[in-house]
Structures are given as C-alpha cells and as structure tokens.
Amino acid sequence: MKLEQFNQVSIAEAKKQIAHCVALHDWVTALVAQRPFASLEALLQCGDNLARQWDARSLAQALSAHPRIGEKAQGQAKEAALSLGEQSGVNVDDHPLKQALKAGNAAYEQRFGQVFLIRAKGRSGEEILSELQRRLANDPQRELQEALDQLREITLLRLKETFQ
Ligand code: 2AL
Numbered sequence: 001m002k003l004e005q006f007n008q009v010s011i012a013e014a015k016k017q018i019a020h021c022v023a024l025h026d027w028v029t030a031l032v033a034q035r036p037f038a039s040l041e042a043l044l045q046c047g048d049n050l051a052r053q054w055d056a057r058s059l060a061q062a063l064s065a066h067p068r069i070g071e072k073a074q075g076q077a078k079e080a081a082l083s084l085g086e087q088s089g090v091n092v093d094d095h096p097l098k099q100a101l102k103a104g105n106a107a108y109e110q111r112f113g114q115v116f117l118i119r120a121k122g123r124s125g126e127e128i129l130s131e132l133q134r135r136l137a138n139d140p141q142r143e144l145q146e147a148l149d150q151l152r153e154i155t156l157l158r159l160k161e162t163f164q
Helices: 003-008 011-021 025-033 040-051 056-065 077-089 095-112 125-135 140-162
Strands: none
Touching: 003 011, 003 040, 011 025, 011 077, 011 140, 025 040, 040 140, 056 140, 077 125, 077 140, 095 125
C-alpha cells in the first residue's frame, strides 16, 4: 500500500492494512489515529514511540500471534506467511540445530513462562540459538525488556515492509 492511500482510507480500512504488524489493537488504533503522515519516516517514528509504551501485558497479548522459533505458525494466513519468511534462518535441514532450538525453547518457557521471542529476520539459526542461550541467563526484568525490544523490532520491520 502507498502511504498516500493509507492517509486517506477509512479508519477501519487503515487498521486492516497494518493489523498484521502486531496483535495489539491499542497500538494499531493509536497509530491510525495519528494520520496523516508526511513521510514513511514519520510513520515509523510514530510507530516506534507508541511501541515504547508496551509492558508485560502487551508482550503476553502479542505473543499469541508469534509461533515458536522453528515451529509453523497457526492462525491468520498473512501473519503465518510473514513468520515463515522471517524465520528462514531456521527453515534449514539441520537436525541438531532444530533439536537444540526445541530444547532451548522449552528451557526458556520453563524459566520465563512464555514463548521465546526474537526478531528472526536477518539472523541465522545459529545466531538465534546463541541469543536464546544468552538470554536464558537474564533476570526476569532484564528479559522482559529484551523481549519487548524484539517485539518492537519485528513490528517496525513489518510496518516498513507494508509500505515498500
Ligand atoms: C518470531 C516470528 O514469528 N517472527 C520473528 O521474527 N520471530 N517468533 C519468535 N518466537 O520469535
């Protein structure tokens, strides 16, 4: 979609155009309410500012739309396709890597009580595994911050790609 179109369509249509970026209605609604945007940079900046207000509840809610690293996405077709593309670094025929990610995901969920989230796009499977192992040693407060930062990165990447 073009930014000029996004600026002009109805509220409902504008929300539909960016709903796949993150499963947080408040963020989608607030961003649409800030239209019109003079440039893509202004839109991304606004999306980033709004995402910096997220907290533990936002993360829990948004995670419902993110499959585990190495697992196929359920749910909305568009989000499932996006996740698959983002996780191309782990869609490789590497059994030991997949086993290690599976074990790491389980250890992470045991420790932090939710799915491990990372901006997978641009990262190899090995990088993701090493980040997973590093973050397992975080204290819960630090880890919440890192996971929120990753959610913001994924969301902003999706937003940028929507208008390119
Ligand atoms: C994902 C996903 O679906 N896309 C991405 O970058 N990371 N999932 C995850 N558990 O980190």
